[in-house]
Amino acid sequence: xxxxxxxxIVDDEIISRSTIEILLASEGYELIFVDNGxxxxxxxxxxxxxxxxxxxxxxxxxxxxxxxxxxxxxxxTKLPVVMITALDDRESRLRGLEVGADDFMSKxxxxxxxxxxxxxxxxLNRYRRLVETEEQxxxxxxxxxxxxxxxxxxxxxxxxxxxxxxxxTHQNVAVLVVDVDSFRIIxxxxxxxxxxxxxxxxxxxxxQTVSEIEATVARVNGDEFVILFDTDNLLVxxxxxxxxxxxxxxxxxxxxxxxxxxVTASVGISVYPSDGEEAAALLKNANVAVSRAxxxxxxxxxxxxxxxxQAAFKRLILENxxxxxxxxxxLCLFYQPQIALSTGQLVGMEALLRxxxxxxxxLSPSQFVSVAEEMNLIIPIGEWVxxxxxxxxxxxxAAGLPPVCISINVSSRQFKPVYWLQTxxxxxxxxxxxxxxxxxxxxxxxxMEEHNDNNNSIVAxxxxxxxxxxxxxxxxxxxxxxxxxxxxxLPVNTLKIDRSFIQDINSNRDDAAIIxxxxxxxxxxxxxxxxxxxxxxxxxxxxxxxxxxxxxxYLLSKxxxxxxxxxxxxxxxxxxxxxxxx
Numbered sequence: 248x249x250x251x252x253x254x255x256i257v258d259d260e261i262i263s264r265s266t267i268e269i270l271l272a273s274e275g276y277e278l279i280f281v282d283n284g285x286x287x288x289x290x291x292x293x294x295x296x297x298x299x300x301x302x303x304x305x306x307x308x309x310x311x312x313x314x315x316x317x318x319x320x321x322x323x324t325k326l327p328v329v330m331i332t333a334l335d336d337r338e339s340r341l342r343g344l345e346v347g348a349d350d351f352m353s354k355x356x357x358x359x360x361x362x363x364x365x366x367x368x369x370x371l372n373r374y375r376r377l378v379e380t381e382e383q384x385x386x387x388x389x390x391x392x393x394x395x396x397x398x399x400x401x402x403x404x405x406x407x408x409x410x411x412x413x414x415x416t417h418q419n420v421a422v423l424v425v426d427v428d429s430f431r432i433i434x435x436x437x438x439x440x441x442x443x444x445x446x447x448x449x450x451x452x453x454x455q456t457v458s459e460i461e462a463t464v465a466r467v468n469g470d471e472f473v474i475l476f477d478t479d480n481l482l483v484x485x486x487x488x489x490x491x492x493x494x495x496x497x498x499x500x501x502x503x504x505x506x507x508x509x510v511t512a513s514v515g516i517s518v519y520p521s522d523g524e525e526a527a528a529l530l531k532n533a534n535v536a537v538s539r540a541x542x543x544x545x546x547x548x549x550x551x552x553x554x555x556x557q558a559a560f561k562r563l564i565l566e567n568x569x570x571x572x573x574x575x576x577x578l579c580l581f582y583q584p585q586i587a588l589s590t591g592q593l594v595g596m597e598a599l600l601r602x603x604x605x606x607x608x609x610l611s612p613s614q615f616v617s618v619a620e621e622m623n624l625i626i627p628i629g630e631w632v633x634x635x636x637x638x639x640x641x642x643x644x645a646a647g648l649p650p651v652c653i654s655i656n657v658s659s660r661q662f663k664p665v666y667w668l669q670t671x672x673x674x675x676x677x678x679x680x681x682x683x684x685x686x687x688x689x690x691x692x693x694x695m696e697e698h699n700d701n702n703n704s705i706v707a708x709x710x711x712x713x714x715x716x717x718x719x720x721x722x723x724x725x726x727x728x729x730x731x732x733x734x735x736x737l738p739v740n741t742l743k744i745d746r747s748f749i750q751d752i753n754s755n756r757d758d759a760a761i762i763x764x765x766x767x768x769x770x771x772x773x774x775x776x777x778x779x780x781x782x783x784x785x786x787x788x789x790x791x792x793x794x795x796x797x798x799x800x801y802l803l804s805k806x807x808x809x810x811x812x813x814x815x816x817x818x819x820x821x822x823x824x825x826x827x828x829x
Contacts, residue, residue: 251277252369253294257287257313258302258331263354267300270358271365284308288316291323297369300352303332303339311346318347325375327368391466393443394450402465402473406526409477413519420519421486423474424533425453425493428511428545430470433503441504446470449510452496457489473530477519490514490548498546513540514548522551568604569615569624573631577603580635581806584815584826585654585777585799588791591825593815595652595686597779597799598636599806600628620660629661630670637678637685639809644684648816654686656722662689668708671717682716688743690722706737713738720777724765734772742769746780749800753785766793784828802828 254271258264259282268278279294281287285308291299299317303310310330317323329350330343340351350364389401397405409420427433427449434442446466453464453472462476474493478485497512515537523529536551543549572578578600585595602610619625632655640653661667675682709719720741721734744765748758762778769776778790781800790798803826807815818824 251275252297252373253277253279254298254300254365254369255279255281255287255290255294255296256300257281257284257305257310258300259283259305260302263302263331266356267361270356270361274362274366276365276369284310284313287313291317291326292320295322295326297327297372298365299326299328300365301328301330301348303330303343311342314343314348315346327372329364329368394447394466396450396454396472397463397465399465399467402463402467402475403526405463406475406529409475410519410524410526413477418477420475420477420529422517422519422529422533423486423490423493423548424515424530424537425449425472425474425497426513426515426537426541427470427497428513428541433508433510437504437506445501445503445510448501449497449512452499453493456493456496460489473533486516486518486550487548490516494546494548511546513537513545515540515551516548517551565615565618566622569619569622572602573627575605577605578628578631579603579809580632580639581808582653582812583799583806584804584812585797586803586826587797588787588795588827591827592823593649593651593819593826594797595654596812597654597656597688598632600632600656616658620658623660625658625660626663629658630674632656633670634674634678637674637680640684641678641680643813643816644680647820648813649819650684651816652684652686652718654688654720656688659690662705665708668711671712672715675715682712683718686718686720686741687712688720688722691724710738713740734768734774739774741775741777743777743779744795746800749778749780749786749790750782752789759789762790763793766795770794787828 254276256264256267256278258267258280264280264282268280271278279290279296281290282305284305287299287301288308290296301310301313310332314328314330317326317328327349328347329352330348331352331354332339343351350368352361352364389398389404390396391398406420406422412418413420427445430442430445433445437445449470450464450466450472453474457464457474457476460476460478462474465473465475467473474489493514494512498509500507500509502508515533515535517523517529517532517536519529522532532551536549540547540549579602581599581601582596583599584593585597586592587594600612600616602615604610616625619628636653636655640651644650657667671685671687675685713719718740719738720743721737721739722743723745724742742765744762748762748765751758752762753759766776775796777797777799778786778795779799781787781790781798781802783802786800787798787802804815
């Protein structure tokens with residue numbers, strides 16, 4: 248059954264209210280009665296009735312004043328108002344029209360007239376509401392409610408129309424995907440309201456930039472916008488110029504939450520027909536290009552190329568396969584020996600992650616770890632590495648083989664202080680490995696990240712780990728901040744010199760000087776030094792002359808599988824070996 252029409256009757260006379268109730272009793276309306284103007288206004292805003300019957304002559308606020316305030320309120324500006332009065336003079340009717348009345352009725356009421364007018368007005372109002380609702384639904388289906396820009400639905404419709412024209416007239420169509428850089432950080436730092444304001448400002452700047460050409464600017468998802476335009480003779484330099492102007496305008500300073508910030512964006516470009524002949528293909532390829540723009544440093548634009556598509560497809564396959572590496576037990580650890588330069592003895596080993604890919608064979612971390620980090624898979628993978636390395640080290644010791652320290656790398660995405668501390672405690676307890684046989688290798692960027700809560704800070708966690716006996720090493724030292732101030736503050740045991748410095752140690756005087764300085768700095772702070780990537784005797788001789796404690800690299804040993812490392816430990820157990828080359 249259709250919903251009953253709601254009628255609000257405003258009249259201070261009991262007889263008049265009773266008369267209306269009797270005359271409309273059989274019509275099926277829902278009737279609400281009030282006896283003064285103030286209550287009428289409150290009820291009208293609260294209920295939004297289909298019709299108001301409003302008496303003009305009332306004590307306090309009269310009907311004219313009520314109607315005037317109804318028209319001033321956006322919620323009730325379109326509410327149908329029929330004024331009721333015993334007055335039949337022209338002046339009262341004119342004043343009623345001036346304040347916004349829709350119709351008039353005189354007392355005493357004519358039953359047939361009252362029913363007919365109310366029936367007509369309520370039907371017209373219901374129809375008006377239906378039309379407005381349909382218009383609103385159409386708007387919501389085609390426009391973004393935050394920015395007022397076309398949404399994906401309308402964009403696809405206009406793109407299809409542009410492609411249809413382009414096929415007939417042999418035009419080009421350009422699709423530019425614009426993605427705000429680091430939007431998630433802005434959202435987390437300033438909050439959703441400020442982030443929404445930012446998106447509205449970006450939408451405004453995009454629209455302004457392309458205002459001189461016939462272009463569609465749409466918001467399709469979160470912080471992703473699309474610009475679509477076609478032209479007779481589309482040249483690369485023209486599109487490049489538009490893309491650069493977009494970047495320039497977006498990066499102008501803006502005020503967000505009373506702070507002046509600079510926001511940048513990345514732009515990916517695809518062009519019909521060279522980069523696709525269908526709407527979905529053009530959008531997909533433009534998104535591939537924007538991903539490439541972000542990967543090359545952000546705040547830039549990239550045109551789509553076929554190679555990007557191939558790379559994107561390979562990336563998608565890699566992501567899908569990565570999701571199941573733990574389930575399929577495809578990961579494994581290799582172990583690279585670390586040798587003390589003073590004795591030539593094995594003193595430790597670094598656990599190196601490998602992926603036994605079912606199709607591509609053994610993959611090094613450089614081929615998949617960055618993808619795992621972006622997918623947040625590095626957290627379960629990192630925990631697997633920790634657990635596997637600790638259990639294996641303890642297994643070697645339980646077999647009576649020489650005990651050595653195991654080093655594992657910790658990703659910046661993986662190192663969540665409190666979580667990681669508890670994980671390490673759990674793994675050491677479960678594996679029964681003594682903490683002094685575990686070394687964590689963290690990059691300088693991880694160590695420089697401080698948390699506001701001192702109880703959860705990296706320094707506090709590392710201090711507790713150090714107190715347990717776990718060793719802490721700074722990996723790739725020299726490639727980051729290399730700050731004396733934080734070295735003095737952090738509970739670190741070891742500095743690992745990045746292989747990039749070792750590589751040209753005999754031919755590059757700067758690298759030789761840097762290594763000499765790092766070793767001297769470490770010794771002044773009572774830290775040991777590990778040089779990785781040692782590949783020839785000249786490098787080894789240089790490091791010995793500078794009193795570097797420990798070395799690792801292919802000159803001494805390649806990374807060994809579990810079986811190979813077991814055999815090496817067994818040989819050492821039978822007879823201590825000097826592993827330095829003669």
